[in-house]
Amino acid sequence: MFTLPEWQARAAALRLRTQIWIDGKAQPAASGARFESVNPGTGQILADIAKGGAEDIDRAVKSARRAFDDGRWSRQTPAARKEVLLRLAALIRDHIPELALLDSLDMGKLVKDAATIDAPGSAHFFQWHAEAIDKLYDEIAPTGAADLAMIRRVPLGVVGAVVPWNFPLDMATWKLAPALAMGNSVVLKPAEQSPLSALRLAELAAEAGLPDGVLNVVPGFGQDAGQALGRHPDVDCLVFTGSTTVGKLFQRYAGESNMKQVWLETGGKSPNLIFPDADLDAAADMAAFGIFFNQGEVCSANSRLLVHRSIAEEMIDRMAARAAAMQPGDPLDPASAMGAMVDRAHTDTVMSYIASGKQSARLVCGGERVTINGSDAYIQPTIFADAAPDARIVREEIFGPVLSIQTFATEDEAIALANDSPFALAASLWTRDLGRALSLSDRLFAGTVSVNTVDALSAMTPFGGMKQSGFGRDLSLHSFDKYSALKTTWIKYG
Incomplete structure (x- = not known):
């Protein structure tokens, strides 16, 4: 523009x-x-x-x-x-x-x-x-x-x-x-x-x-x-x-x-489930959008990426590459991929979650505060892997550009991980199997379930959640x- x-x-x-x-x-x-x-x-x-x-x-x-x-x-x-x-x-x-x-x-x-x-x-x-x-x-x-x-x-x-x-x-x-x-x-x-x-x-x-x-x-x-x-x-x-x-x-x-x-x-802590038969490039693109858009300051942000074990390392590499291309910059610059956090206090809060994640999970990329235009209210897109289900970065809403990646072996395990949250605002699911899409979307406990996309939204459909x-x-x-x-x-x- x-x-x-x-x-x-x-x-x-x-x-x-x-x-x-x-x-x-x-x-x-x-x-x-x-x-x-x-x-x-x-x-x-x-x-x-x-x-x-x-x-x-x-x-x-x-x-x-x-x-x-x-x-x-x-x-x-x-x-x-x-x-x-x-x-x-x-x-x-x-x-x-x-x-x-x-x-x-x-x-x-x-x-x-x-x-x-x-x-x-x-x-x-x-x-x-x-x-x-x-x-x-x-x-x-x-x-x-x-x-x-x-x-x-x-x-x-x-x-x-x-x-x-x-x-x-x-x-x-x-x-x-x-x-x-x-x-x-x-x-x-x-x-x-x-x-x-x-x-x-x-x-x-x-x-x-x-x-x-x-x-x-x-x-x-x-x-x-x-x-x-x-x-x-x-x-x-x-x-x-x-x-x-x-x-x-x-x-x-x-x-x-x-x-x-x-x-x-x-609040929200939305899960994003990816199965091996999915279009992995599209899934990675949208997973990055789902957590890093608006600096992760989105109630329905897909902040928990649940990946089948057979494709886990491949997806981690794909997500790291996309995070590298989404670094923060001047909010008025059309070339910037992310802007600033809302204020320094919120930046401090998000950084405290990142510090906790560094103690409880494997840091894949990011995790640093950045100064731009004299302001240090910027945070790199951050990805953690191997976090325990009870880790703070998995359980609590961070409201920042922080993604936790967990793995699953079966559909039942994926659903159990996805639904193990005090929140139930949104969820996403990636698969080419129509039967799996219908079956698992019915089992996911959330106000909106997006299949082969993330955070689907329209004036024609209701938006809201359940639980807390x-x-x-x-x-x-x-x-x-x-x-x-x-x-x-x-x-x-x-």
Whole structure:
């Protein structure tokens, strides 16, 4: 799309939105507090962001409630809501370079990925959910004569959405598109590491015609703004993507407040099974993508590679060669294969896992921290082999470019290793045997099983997990289930 100097020039010219967005306008935090947004690719400060707290969350929720109750959005026809969201999708497409830069500068991802995958994907998801909303039909129950029982899908009210930093614009879209299409009002808390694209999105939504108060964005920290949103008694539903630890906190906040619905998409430790009859070159290519894409900062990253013993060393060599070609570089450079980790603290965490892996497994390649542009928030793609099933690098979500390779001898052993995890978000399977593909995909415990690919994803299919990967589904028509309730109206007329 652009060269490195062109991206750098565009970055220098960016106008950053730094205020809280409540009731259709930008405003400071009630306390006046601010926090630094840092570019992990350079270690330099991007901007001082208004730091939302409990008072700001309360103002945002009240704004959302007023907007919902007076019907300025909730009682518009589905066709009218569709038109507004289609205009928003078009505006996102018009601003793809800007939105891609905001996410790249804010959290270190490759701008080429943000510009070709994330931002266009966000436009697509808004369009898809907008197009779907006037095609959802209500029901009439098969009652007897003189009775009419109508079953309607109705919006819940005020939705609180807390989204992570790894795909800032995309993850906000996954929540906002179905919630807004359904007629809800939303209070969005972006991750403190990556608030910039969410604040710009709110401005674009207003330009598209979304009424004031329907979408409010409050950047801030989890212990302040996040907890306040989770505990607020006038929030009807809380949706969250992030760590399992924080997801459990939101369940607790709901139980201790108004028992609001809580929908979670949390951790992952996805297995990727490769059998000898697979296309090994394709499997290696996609296995490398499945763990090193977005620096491994992907909840469904295929971080456990399970390989049949007969091809183990061959696959280890293939994976090492691909890792060597995926070294980190300047996130604005189209030639870079990986970007920076989100911040130094997370880089330290990932390096602690690598240190643990060096004590418990065989280091195949990588494992070093790298300094680029004066920032040491870069990590080489790292591969371990011969790790024990109970090793930390096998059991725990690392959220970085770290792959553990294990071996198996039989299908039963492969399934046992794959399912031996507290998480169940995604899994992949490589084989040319259709019977094996069908049989083993049925036995793999995961929300999505990808056969002869990794991390298959579409607006048409639900995304989410089981076990401690959470519950509820983003994307597809099933995403509307989280943001609506079934309401029965029974009329006796005889």
